[in-house]
Amino acid sequence: MIQLRLATPKDSKLITGVKRDIALLKQVDPAIAQDVTVLDVAMEKNRAALDNLLAEGVRVFYADHHNPGEIPAHSSLTAHINTAANTCTSLIIDKLLEGRYREWALVGAYGDNMIATADTLANKAGLSEQDRTKLMQFGTYLNYNGYGASLSDLLFPPAEIFRLMAPYPSPFNFIAERPDIYATLEEGFLGDSEKATAVTPHSEKPGSRVFMLPDEAWARRISGVYSNDLTNRDPDTANAVLTEKPDGNYVVSIRAPLNNRTGADELAASFPTGGGRKAAAGINALPAEQLNEFIDAFHQRYQLAT
Ligand SMILES: [Mn+2]
Numbered sequence: 001m002i003q004l005r006l007a008t009p010k011d012s013k014l015i016t017g018v019k020r021d022i023a024l025l026k027q028v029d030p031a032i033a034q035d036v037t038v039l040d041v042a043m044e045k046n047r048a049a050l051d052n053l054l055a056e057g058v059r060v061f062y063a064d065h066h067n068p069g070e071i072p073a074h075s076s077l078t079a080h081i082n083t084a085a086n087t088c089t090s091l092i093i094d095k096l097l098e099g100r101y102r103e104w105a106l107v108g109a110y111g112d113n114m115i116a117t118a119d120t121l122a123n124k125a126g127l128s129e130q131d132r133t134k135l136m137q138f139g140t141y142l143n144y145n146g147y148g149a150s151l152s153d154l155l156f157p158p159a160e161i162f163r164l165m166a167p168y169p170s171p172f173n174f175i176a177e178r179p180d181i182y183a184t185l186e187e188g189f190l191g192d193s194e195k196a197t198a199v200t201p202h203s204e205k206p207g208s209r210v211f212m213l214p215d216e217a218w219a220r221r222i223s224g225v226y227s228n229d230l231t232n233r234d235p236d237t238a239n240a241v242l243t244e245k246p247d248g249n250y251v252v253s254i255r256a257p258l259n260n261r262t263g264a265d266e267l268a269a270s271f272p273t274g275g276g277r278k279a280a281a282g283i284n285a286l287p288a289e290q291l292n293e294f295i296d297a298f299h300q301r302y303q304l305a306t
Contacts, residue, residue, distance in 0.1 A: 001014075001037070001039055001162065001166075002101070002104050002162070002165060002166050003090070003093045003094065003097055003100070003101040003104050003105060004037065004039075004093055004097075005166055006100075006101050006104075006166075006169060007097050007100060007101070010035075010037075012035075012037070014159050014162060014163075015027050015028065016158045016159050016162065017151070017158065018146060018147065018148050018149070018150060018151060018153075018154065018158070019146035019147050019148075019224060020251075020282065020284055022041040022042060022045050022046070023041075023045050023046060023049075024038075024041055024046065025038060025041070025046035025049035025050055025053070026046070026048070026049040028049065028053060028058075030052060030053050030056035030058055031056075033053065033058050034058060034059065035058070035059050035060075035061075036053060036058055036059070036060045036061070037060075037061045038050075038060060038061065038062045038063070038064070039063050039064065039089050039093075040063075040064055040065070040066075040088075040089040041064065041066070042064065042066035042067060042068065042069075042275065043062060043064060043066075043068035043069060043071065043079075043081065044066075044067060044068055044069030045275070047069060047072075050062075050072070050077075051072065054072065054074045054076050054077055057076065058076065059076045059077075059078075060076060060077050060078070061078045062077065062078065062079045062080070062081070063079075063080040063081070063089055063092045063093055063096075064080075064081050064089055064092075065081070065082055065083055065084070065087055065088050065089055065092065065277065066083065066275075066276070066277055067083055067265060067275075067277070068081045068083070080092050080096065083277065083278075085261040085262075085277070085278050085279045086114060086116070086117045087114070087117065088108060088109055088112040088114050089108070089112075090104075090105050090106075090107070090108025090109050090111075090112065091105060091108070091109050091114065091117065091121075093105065094109075094121075099121075099125070101169065101170075102121065102125050103125075103127075103135060103170045103171050103172060104170065104171055105121070106118050106121060106122055106125075106127075106132075106135045106139070107135050107138050107139040107142065107171045108139060109121070109139065110135055110136040110138075110139030110140065111138075111139030111140060111142050111143035112139075112143065113143075113228040113231070113232070113279075113280070115136070115232065118135075118136070118139075119132065122135065131172070134172070134175070135171060137186070138171055138175065138182070138185075140189070140225055140228075141182075141185035141186060141188075141189050142161070142185070143224065143225055143228075144185070144188075144189050144192075144221060144222065144224070144225040145158070145161060145185060145188075145221075146158055146224070147220060147221050147222070147223055147224040147225070148217070148220045148221050149220050149245070149251075153217045153220050153221055154221065155184055155185060155188045155221075156181070156184075156185075161181070164178065164181060188221070189222075189225070191218070192218045192219075192221050192222040193222060193225075193226070193229070195218050195219075195222070196213070196218075196219070196222045196226045199211055199212070199213060202242070203295055203299070205299040205303065206303070206304040206305075207236070207237060207238060207257070207299075207302045207303050207304030208237060208238040208239070208240070208298060208299050208301075208302040208303070208304075209230070209237055209238075209239050209240070210239075210240045210241075210242065210295055210298065210299075211226075211230070211239065211240070211241045211242065212242050212243075212244070213226075213241060213242065213243045213244070214243075214244055215243070215244040215245060215246055219243050220243055220251070223241050223243045223251065223253050224253055226241055226253075227239055227240075227241045227253040227254075227255045227280075228255065228280075230255065231255040231256075231257070231258050232258065234257075235257060235258035235259045236257050236258075236259055236260075236304070237257055237302075238254070238255060238256055238257050238260075238264075238298070238301070238302035239253075239254075239255045240252060240253065240254050240255075240294075240295075240298050241253045242286070242291075245285065248288045249285045249286055249287055249288055250283070250285070250286040250288070250291065251282070251283070251284060251285070251286075252268070252271075252274075252282055252283035252286050252294065253280075253282050254267060254268055254276070254280070254281045254282060254283075254298070255279065255280055256278065256279045256280070256302070257302065260302075261278055261279035262278050262279075263278065263301055263302070264276060264277065264278060264279055264280055264281035265277055265278050265281045267281065267297060267298060267301050268281035268282055268283050269281075270297070271283050271286055271290060271294060272285070272286075272287070273285045273286075274286075
């Protein structure tokens with residue numbers, strides 16, 4: 001969104017939320033909206049609201065990398081959907097803008113754990129290793145800041161951090177001019193990561209590991225990035241991170257092995273409230289009584305011959 005708004009400033013209302021809050025389009029009032037930009041939320045989960053807006057004559061620009069289901073053919077809909085495992089919404093926009101705000105695009109791509117693709121683009125842009133690392137860390141911190149059960153878990157509400165960052169043409173300007181915000185994100189991330197690192201696997205089989213995190217704010221914040229980190233550290237192993245919820249159910253993050261980026265979406269979708277992408281998917285509320293069923297299915301799916 002930062003890339004798009006830098007290219008074409010617009011007076012608009014921002015609707016966003018925690019990472020898993022994706023049914024956002026229904027919050028748009030068709031009586032008021034003329035033009036809607038939708039980024040990074042699955043079309044399938046927003047389809048009824050999308051159809052409604054289009055029927056009311058609202059123009060919709062839609063860019064995303066999640067499984068869209070059937071994309072409606074409508075003259076008021078512009079859709080840029082690419083579900084390839086090596087792209088993300090930030091890179092889809094980067095392509096449309098021909099790399100105009102490449103440094104912001106890289107922050108998004110690193111944040112979505114598209115490390116190899118982002119490294120290639122960063123090298124092409126001639127960034128030093130130090131700058132690349134900075135963008136990767138910043139992307140990781142921003143992605144981390146999206147995870148939580150509700151906005152009160154997060155260090156910054158996503159809408160607020162967008163408002164703070166949006167005026168800067170490059171993330172390097174933002175980092176230089178708002179070291180206070182950068183430090184808050186960094187300290188939060190490092191502190192939560194340290195707690196996660198102390199957690200040992202709940203269950204382990206050749207090719208896959210399951211981790212269980214407690215029902216605490218730090219665990220809800222770190223779960224998504226922690227899953228990416230586990231994936232990056234051992235590229236042949238699939239990881240599932242389960243975070244307990246107050247009602248006894250579990251939030252689940254599934255990451256396919258880096259060297260076999262498949263199947264996470266299908267495994268997640270075989271449980272109620274599950275969905276996502278081939279390499280990274282999740283279950284919003286795994287019923288406690290399906291815990292063992294999930295763990296068995298997960299180990300089975302990513303089983304390695306020994
Ligand atoms: Mn994404």
